[in-house]
Amino acid sequence: xxxxxxxxxxxxxxxxxxxxxxxxxxxxxxxxxxxxxxxxxxxxxxxxxxxxxxxxxxxxxxxxxxxxxxxxxxxxxxxxxxxxxxxxxxxxxxxxxxxxxxxxxxxxxxxxxxxxxxxxxxxxxxxxxxxxxxxxxxxxxxxxxxxxxxxxxxxxxxxxxxxxxxxxxxxxxxxxxxxxxxxxxxxxxxxxxxxxxxxxxxxxxxxxxxxxxxxxxxxxxxxxxxxxxxxxxxxxxxxxxxxxxxxxxxxxxxxxxxxxxxxxxxxxxxxxxxxxxxxxxxxxxxxxxxxxxxxxxxxxxxxxxxxxxxxxxxxxxxxxxxxxxxxxxxxxxxxxxxxxxxxxxxxxxxxxxxxxxxxxxxxxxxxxxxxxxxxxxxxxxxxxxxxxxxxxxxxxxxxxxxxxxxxxxxxxxxxxxxxxxxxxxxxxxxxxxxxxxxxxxxxxxxxxxxxxxxxxxxxxxxxxxxxxxxxxxxxxxxxxxxxxxxxxxxxxxxxxxxxxxxxxxxxxxxxxxxxxxxxxxxxxxxxxxxxxxxxxxxxxxxxxxxxxxxxxxxx
Amino acid sequence: xxxxxxxxxxxxxxxxxxxxxxxxxxxxxxxxxxxxxxxxxxxxxxxxxxxxxxxxxxxxxxxxxxxxxxxxxxxxxxxxxxxxxxxxxxxxxxxxxxxxxxxxxxxxxxxxxxxxxxxxxxxxxxxxxxxxxxxxxxxxxxxxxxxxxxxxxxxxxxxxxxxxxxxxxxxxxxxxxxxxxxxxxxxxxxxxxxxxxxxxxxxxxxxxxxxxxxxxxxxxxxxxxxxxxxxxxxxxxxxxxxxxxxxxxxxxxxxxxxxxxxxxxxxxxxxxxxxxxxxxxxxxxxxxxxxxxxxxxxxxxxxxxxxxxxxxxxxxx
Numbered sequence: 001x002x003x004x005x006x007x008x009x010x011x012x013x014x015x016x017x018x019x020x021x022x023x024x025x026x027x028x029x030x031x032x033x034x035x036x037x038x039x040x041x042x043x044x045x046x047x048x049x050x051x052x053x054x055x056x057x058x059x060x061x062x063x064x065x066x067x068x069x070x071x072x073x074x075x076x077x078x079x080x081x082x083x084x085x086x087x088x089x090x091x092x093x094x095x096x097x098x099x100x101x102x103x104x105x106x107x108x109x110x111x112x113x114x115x116x117x118x119x120x121x122x123x124x125x126x127x128x129x130x131x132x133x134x135x136x137x138x139x140x141x142x143x144x145x146x147x148x149x150x151x152x153x154x155x156x157x158x159x160x161x162x163x164x165x166x167x168x169x170x171x172x173x174x175x176x177x178x179x180x181x182x183x184x185x186x187x188x189x190x191x192x193x194x195x196x197x198x199x200x201x202x203x204x205x206x207x208x209x210x211x212x213x214x215x216x217x218x219x220x221x222x223x224x225x226x227x228x229x230x231x232x233x234x235x236x237x238x239x240x241x242x243x244x245x246x247x248x249x250x251x252x253x254x255x256x257x258x259x260x261x262x263x264x265x266x267x268x269x270x271x272x273x274x275x276x277x278x279x280x281x282x283x284x285x286x287x288x289x290x291x292x293x294x295x296x297x298x299x300x301x302x303x304x305x306x307x308x309x310x311x312x313x314x315x316x317x318x319x320x321x322x323x324x325x326x327x328x329x330x331x332x333x334x335x336x337x338x339x340x341x342x343x344x345x346x347x348x349x350x351x352x353x354x355x356x357x358x359x360x361x362x363x364x365x366x367x368x369x370x371x372x373x374x375x376x377x378x379x380x381x382x383x384x385x386x387x388x389x390x391x392x393x394x395x396x397x398x399x400x401x402x403x404x405x406x407x408x409x410x411x412x413x414x415x416x417x418x419x420x421x422x423x424x425x426x427x428x429x430x431x432x433x434x435x436x437x438x439x440x441x442x443x444x445x446x447x448x449x450x451x452x453x454x455x456x457x458x459x460x461x462x463x464x465x466x467x468x469x470x471x472x473x474x475x476x477x478x479x480x481x482x483x484x485x486x487x488x489x490x491x492x493x494x495x496x497x498x499x500x501x502x503x504x505x506x507x508x509x510x511x512x513x514x515x516x517x518x519x520x521x522x523x524x525x526x527x528x529x530x531x532x533x534x535x536x537x538x539x540x541x542x543x544x545x546x547x548x549x550x551x552x553x554x555x
Numbered sequence: 556x557x558x559x560x561x562x563x564x565x566x567x568x569x570x571x572x573x574x575x576x577x578x579x580x581x582x583x584x585x586x587x588x589x590x591x592x593x594x595x596x597x598x599x600x601x602x603x604x605x606x607x608x609x610x611x612x613x614x615x616x617x618x619x620x621x622x623x624x625x626x627x628x629x630x631x632x633x634x635x636x637x638x639x640x641x642x643x644x645x646x647x648x649x650x651x652x653x654x655x656x657x658x659x660x661x662x663x664x665x666x667x668x669x670x671x672x673x674x675x676x677x678x679x680x681x682x683x684x685x686x687x688x689x690x691x692x693x694x695x696x697x698x699x700x701x702x703x704x705x706x707x708x709x710x711x712x713x714x715x716x717x718x719x720x721x722x723x724x725x726x727x728x729x730x731x732x733x734x735x736x737x738x739x740x741x742x743x744x745x746x747x748x749x750x751x752x753x754x755x756x757x758x759x760x761x762x763x764x765x766x767x768x769x770x771x772x773x774x775x776x777x778x779x780x781x782x783x784x785x786x787x788x789x790x791x792x793x794x795x796x797x798x799x800x801x802x803x804x805x806x807x808x809x810x811x812x813x814x815x816x817x818x819x820x821x822x823x824x825x826x827x828x829x830x831x832x833x834x835x836x837x838x839x840x841x842x843x844x845x846x847x848x849x850x851x852x853x854x855x856x857x858x859x860x861x862x863x864x865x866x867x868x869x870x871x872x
Contacts, residue, residue, distance in 0.1 A: 044817075044833060054637065141593075141606065141610070142637070144605075145590065145598055146594075149594065149599065152599060213638070216638070232638070233826070233830070234721070234722065234727060235721075259720075259721065259820070262830075263820070265704050266707070266719060266818055266820055269712045269719035269720070270719050273718065275718050275719065429835055432591065
């Protein structure tokens with residue numbers, strides 16, 4: 001039967017109405033069960049979940065600390081105080097009186113892994129062996145890099161009794177308890193189950209590799225959250241571990257969903273559309289829109305340094321301390337902070353005043369244009385004799401914040417003090433690689449400074465690797481060949497001061513001298529901005545790269 | 556026809572080998588450290604050397620290439636340095652996700668592109684042609700990542716109608732063909748379809764205009780053939796070229812758009828490549844490029860065969 005025009009109209013209207021109805025449905029949330037916290041990370045993939053996270057410290061933050069424990073932890077409970085070392089799985093530790101390369105760690109009793117197995121000294125030894133003992137069946141080459149590089153002096157571990165373990169270092173090293181925050185303890189029993197299930201794989205190394213891959217999708221640690229599901233490159237879901245040993249850190253929410261979202265605008269849109277409750281590093285331009293919709297911006301100074309690291313190679317203009325000081329006095333960091341929408345902290349050194357390693361340096365890093373010009377004049381420079389300097393940087397990269405605009409700001413600022421800055425923007429990996437090759441390497445392209453940012457939580461990574469004669473290229477990151485016997489002595493003193501107070505005092509002396517000698521132009525500390533839903537409570541953003549998800553609750 | 560297909564298949568073999576060599580070399584001559592995904596930059600040189608040996612990166616390039624090619628011929632593309640997961644599984648999952656998106660984008664692009672192209676070609680030099688051509692030129696010219704962001708701002712952030720990221724509430728592993736999942740495809744697919752739409756529209760417009768100006772069309776009109784009959788002739792003559800263009804566009808879309816998939820966090824080949832590049836995960840990068848290149852080659856083969864089937868003049872020539 002032929003349809004009348006009216007029938008056609010009704011059908012069309014129905015179709016249009018249906019389409020509008022479908023399109024009008026609000027964005028469905030990411031599968032939520034109970035009180036679920038949904039977080040968009042900046043990583044392009046889920047950081048490793050095998051106990052040794054990658055993707056920089058975002059990995060430790062989201063797949064290390066929530067799922068696993070380490071022998072020592074960072075105190076993440078305060079937004080005001082510096083984040084310091086506290087007991088984790090170890091309740092106490094001390095270096096041996098007779099042999100300063102031996103450390104004894106007493107373990108917490110009654111701790112269980114998520115698979116139900118007991119956490120005893122053998123598990124600690126097993127986790128050390130996975131990266132240091134090539135003959136161990138569970139040896140994991142892909143975990144060596146992120147582990148060994150963060151505890152370079154650790155060589156072995158030995159069981160004393162069920163709850164006592166002895167760790168041995170290459171040389172006396174008081175930094176070991178700090179380093180151990182990076183050694184997350186995975187369940188040996190759970191890994192063994194995965195290994196046993198792969199009986200058909202004959203090559204032991206391949207079998208171990210596959211067992212680790214299986215472990216990653218169904219991890220077992222002893223942390224405040226248990227892994228509930230894992231979808232490669234897309235999402236990982238945790239459930240609260242209500243039996244967690246630390247009553248203060250028993251999770252208040254039921255579940256956490258982590259989503260990798262490398263694009264800042266995508267994260268921002270996901271937050272604004274209600275797809276997630278928390279985003280890391282929101283798009284800077286969208287901050288006012290985010291706040292306008294009632295979301296909360298959290299930020300706090302991180303132990304992070306955005307510097308120019310100077311070259312002390314022959315012919316470098318930075319060999320003159322007056323020039324180094326002048327550069328540090330010539331930058332109006334308040335203006336830079338404004339340009340970055342307030343998303344930076346103004347540095348006074350590698351660590352801030354009030355930190356145990358601060359040390360009251362005599363040189364005050366601040367903006368003082370006249371003093372800077374005076375120093376430059378004393379060094380022989382002026383309006384008619386400008387100093388040409390070249391810096392290598394990248395267009396992007398982990399922790400680099402906004403390298404190109406920030407460097408262009410420095411270029412302009414330093415012009416006032418008779419510097420002519422040439423910026424050479426190279427690929428991020430190439431810049432990273434050159435960091436260990438050093439200023440004298442052709443890869444540095446004749447630069448007098450490099451702009452690689454770094455974390456400053458651990459004394460080795462914050463100070464020692466940049467100032468020791470033992471860490472010049474290619475050993476480590478003393479890119480500029482800053483060599484001074486006084487610093488070697490200060491480092492040796494710090495490494496061999498085993499009482500926490502003595503070690504911190506020695507590190508404070510080292511830090512003070514670093515600031516005074518100024519092997520860097522200190523420009524900014526990152527503040528780790530994140531935007532969160534107003535329905536989230538108990539979010540404590542410490543002065544750290546890390547954050548504790550266990551304290552978060554949801555209205 | 557069978558001989559023709561056999562010949563075309565044989566021609567693809569040296570192309571595949573060339574692709575394998577080029578993708579191995581490109582990946583290895585790029586600056587940077589192949590261990591960057593498993594070794595932090597602050598690691599010592601001694602540790603780096605130890606890792607280079609463990610992963611076999613200290614071996615000569617020729618030896619590394621032959622080993623990789625040998626395994627690849629057996630269907631094993633190795634394992635990702637970073638995740639230890641087999642590259643075949645990683646690429647397989649990403650390809651299927653991109654395939655879904657590309658298929659939808661191709662359908663949108665082909666339907667709209669053909670429509671605009673046909674209308675513009677049929678009404679050449681009129682205002683209708685100008686509007687349709689303007690739409691197609693805009694489609695080709697607009698930066699698609701920018702368009703993606705604009706769509707996200709409007710339909711996700713402002714209106715809250717469609718989700719801005721991901722492949723469904725439970726991820727692509729739990730994909731089902733329901734509205735909750737399909738709505739995640741709409742914005743990326745529309746964004747992805749814009750360039751093919753523009754290209755197909757321009758191609759079809761030129762083809763239709765040219766075919767309509769040919770003598771046989773005048774002859775058909777003189778014979779009194781209906782407008783629909785003439786339309787059928789025009790479509791039949793335009794189809795082989797339009798199909799070839801669509802095939803190439805589908806190939807591009809299958810490669811995934813790094814920018815679009817990154818903007819929408821769509822777990823396809825573009826996002827996988829993006830991650831492999833930034834992590835410098837060489838086995839994953841090589842494997843993904845090889846699979847995508849092979850897709851392209853196979854797709855071209857299919858298009859050639861289809862063209863030959865539609866237009867017998869090609870086989871005869």
